[in-house]
Amino acid sequence: MEAYFEFAIICDEDTRELLIAELAELEYEGFIETDEGFSAYIPQSLHHPLLYNDLLLKYGINPNDVPHSIIEPQNWNAQWEASYEPIVVADKILVRAPFHDLEMDYEHTITIQPKNTFGTGHHETTQLVLELMLKQDFTNKQIFDYGCGTGVLGLMALKLGAAHIIGNDIDEWCLDNIAENKGLNNLDNFEFRLGSLSVIKVTETFDGVLANINKNILLSSFSTMVKHMKPGAFLLISGFYESDLIDLKNATEPLGLQFKKHLVKNNWCAAQFIYQPK
Numbered sequence: 001m002e003a004y005f006e007f008a009i010i011c012d013e014d015t016r017e018l019l020i021a022e023l024a025e026l027e028y029e030g031f032i033e034t035d036e037g038f039s040a041y042i043p044q045s046l047h048h049p050l051l052y053n054d055l056l057l058k059y060g061i062n063p064n065d066v067p068h069s070i071i072e073p074q075n076w077n078a079q080w081e082a083s084y085e086p087i088v089v090a091d092k093i094l095v096r097a098p099f100h101d102l103e104m105d106y107e108h109t110i111t112i113q114p115k116n117t118f119g120t121g122h123h124e125t126t127q128l129v130l131e132l133m134l135k136q137d138f139t140n141k142q143i144f145d146y147g148c149g150t151g152v153l154g155l156m157a158l159k160l161g162a163a164h165i166i167g168n169d170i171d172e173w174c175l176d177n178i179a180e181n182k183g184l185n186n187l188d189n190f191e192f193r194l195g196s197l198s199v200i201k202v203t204e205t206f207d208g209v210l211a212n213i214n215k216n217i218l219l220s221s222f223s224t225m226v227k228h229m230k231p232g233a234f235l236l237i238s239g240f241y242e243s244d245l246i247d248l249k250n251a252t253e254p255l256g257l258q259f260k261k262h263l264v265k266n267n268w269c270a271a272q273f274i275y276q277p278k
Contacts, residue, residue: 002043004071011037089130111184125238128263128270132236138162141207151178153210158187165190168199197224208234215240226255229275238270
């Protein structure tokens, strides 16, 4: 076993998501979100100080201001399993890992093999979208899961009756992880595409879009999303604070996306829109 470096990086939410994506490309293997930013983990042999320093400086962070420590070799799977807890959403949805015992029956159970901190269901934004989904009709719907991560939202849509899911993400780890999670849930109709919104074919349209990303990406993506939404299609979004909702509503209204409702948890927000082109 090899020791790991742990870097405790302080930054805002938007920077955190961008930095994590780029650090993953530098072979960082784990990330834990904190109130101030996040911690990043990498085996000592894979750490390249010059690349790391240049990346932090790109986002205005002085590498000398980032504390780091050495994590001695240990059984990471055992440590992860010991700290990883199942979650319950609205008393109806259980999100669990394969190593969790099923002590109670829930209306819906999603099994996720945790490979990354995103999409395991623990963040408030994921829980809020899952709760909104319970009130949404997915029967025989074609769904696009934007920035799908582990696929938890798309898998939930299939359990709620969706006919087919197309999900995308820019992180290559999603490819194997979604394939594994599809198998764990005995669900097949989830097609993963690596890349940005450009992976959607010009002729493809959807009955619903799930987008748990962040405010800035949402604002820059709405105009593209609506090109692939059928009239009457729904849009469920999260990844932003309640205070950001007004900006998102102002951006969506001219595009024909009508705001319907929202949910809030610990200042995080999720919202539902319906596409009614003018």
